[in-house]
Amino acid sequence: MSTRTTVEIDRERIAELTEREQKRLDDRTDGSRTHFERARTSLAAGVASAYQERDPWPIYLSHGLGSRVWDVDGNEMIDFHNGFGSMVQGHAHPAIVRAVQARVELGTHFAAPTEDGTIVAEDLASRFGLPRWRFVNSGSEATMDAIRIARAATGRDTIVKIFGSYHGHHDYVMVSIGVPYDKIGDRENYASLPYGAGIPQSVADLTIAVPFNDAPAMERRIARLFEEGRPPACVIIEPAMMNLGVVLPEPGFLEAVRELTRRLGVLLIFDEVKTGLTIAAGGATERYGVKPDLVTLAKTLGGGLPSGAIGGSEEAFEVVESGAVYQVGTYNGNPLSMAAARASLQEVLTPDAYRHLDALNERLLADCQAVLDRYGFPGYPVGVGAKGCVTFSPEPIVDYESFKANQDADLSELAWLYNMNRGIFMTPGREEEWTLSVMHTFEDCDRFAAVFEEMASDLTA
Numbered sequence: 001m002s003t004r005t006t007v008e009i010d011r012e013r014i015a016e017l018t019e020r021e022q023k024r025l026d027d028r029t030d031g032s033r034t035h036f037e038r039a040r041t042s043l044a045a046g047v048a049s050a051y052q053e054r055d056p057w058p059i060y061l062s063h064g065l066g067s068r069v070w071d072v073d074g075n076e077m078i079d080f081h082n083g084f085g086s087m088v089q090g091h092a093h094p095a096i097v098r099a100v101q102a103r104v105e106l107g108t109h110f111a112a113p114t115e116d117g118t119i120v121a122e123d124l125a126s127r128f129g130l131p132r133w134r135f136v137n138s139g140s141e142a143t144m145d146a147i148r149i150a151r152a153a154t155g156r157d158t159i160v161k162i163f164g165s166y167h168g169h170h171d172y173v174m175v176s177i178g179v180p181y182d183k184i185g186d187r188e189n190y191a192s193l194p195y196g197a198g199i200p201q202s203v204a205d206l207t208i209a210v211p212f213n214d215a216p217a218m219e220r221r222i223a224r225l226f227e228e229g230r231p232p233a234c235v236i237i238e239p240a241m242m243n244l245g246v247v248l249p250e251p252g253f254l255e256a257v258r259e260l261t262r263r264l265g266v267l268l269i270f271d272e273v274k275t276g277l278t279i280a281a282g283g284a285t286e287r288y289g290v291k292p293d294l295v296t297l298a299k300t301l302g303g304g305l306p307s308g309a310i311g312g313s314e315e316a317f318e319v320v321e322s323g324a325v326y327q328v329g330t331y332n333g334n335p336l337s338m339a340a341a342r343a344s345l346q347e348v349l350t351p352d353a354y355r356h357l358d359a360l361n362e363r364l365l366a367d368c369q370a371v372l373d374r375y376g377f378p379g380y381p382v383g384v385g386a387k388g389c390v391t392f393s394p395e396p397i398v399d400y401e402s403f404k405a406n407q408d409a410d411l412s413e414l415a416w417l418y419n420m421n422r423g424i425f426m427t428p429g430r431e432e433e434w435t436l437s438v439m440h441t442f443e444d445c446d447r448f449a450a451v452f453e454e455m456a457s458d459l460t461a
């Protein structure tokens, strides 16, 4: 991040532009409004997942092709949302369409293994340098099973996670995520706070949160857990945090976490549901050169079909192979998902694809930096591989505390409205980031930067 003089953004101007842009979006999404009225009578809040909810109504999509999506009003948008980071292949990629069409005619589900599952496992083993794999159907299932494996392997119940990290919607990890700043507790002893209702406090209490980018704090907390007679089974961590915008690991952090977990006999789980297959062929494990005991994948793996995976060392997987842990699921290794994953890994996510994603992201990050510099706008661009964002904060965000202290929710909302009204489909909310696809072009990235420039200009005029 460069040190430079920035302008003070007028809060009233943000409010005024937000009102204007909100009205503009309402006017161009009347079909979504109509559909919402119908959907809400049978589908709770009109959507299939709370992450799709939006006030006053969600934007309903009709189809996607390449780097584009269309909403039900016929608005064409360049997709930087990409299914919360799942569609790095782009929409309806010909290789995946071919593979899925061929598979559909051969039967789509047997709950018996097929050859594609073996081929996908072999490919993942070579990308991540981890020899054993199992499949599931989502990121949540992957983290849930990985934690169970770690608990069985160590005979311990407590787990350690990073405060503010999201690892899916099961009880073990819906803890200490997006909570008000004043409830976090002391940095050396963060609170174990259920994220939403319905999560037993007794389960949340088994999950201990520590700050990101602070290996000494993690080590001190783990040492105390040993002293208290509740040593942890594992540390589960997003190697680069992608649920607070993008927060990269500082040099040496992941290496230190690897060293201390190995030394203390605690399993290390890299939750690569977002980073795996998006920031390098072998995810963060390859990009940062640190190998965990277990890795979890989902999102990009299935090329748009529901799937997830857990990879690990022979030692970690011993409890699965011995039958001690029931790692199960009717749809695990579903033939349609495996056919899509195989085509994706072998034909789409090639070394050339990662070179293209890196080049696109480099250009987009540089263009956003140029806009920030031109207008003296507070913030900085940050990203890796297919992922990135502009963080609207004068201070570098390194963990949940700095994120909360420097949050500019109003500006994030305005940026989202500017994007949506100018043909850029983006993830709502400050916690998310852009995901590029192999089908994106440099012109697509230029369009994103141009829209950002329009907002910066309107706010600083």
Ligand SMILES: Cc1ncc(COP(=O)(O)O)c(C=O)c1O
Pocket: 084, 138, 139, 140, 141, 143, 166, 167, 168, 169, 238, 242, 243, 271, 272, 273, 274, 298, 299
């Ligand atoms: C890092 C991480 N882990 C796990 C999950 C859960 O994945 P899913 O929504 O497929 O259950 C997510 C979802 O966003 C995630 O970002």
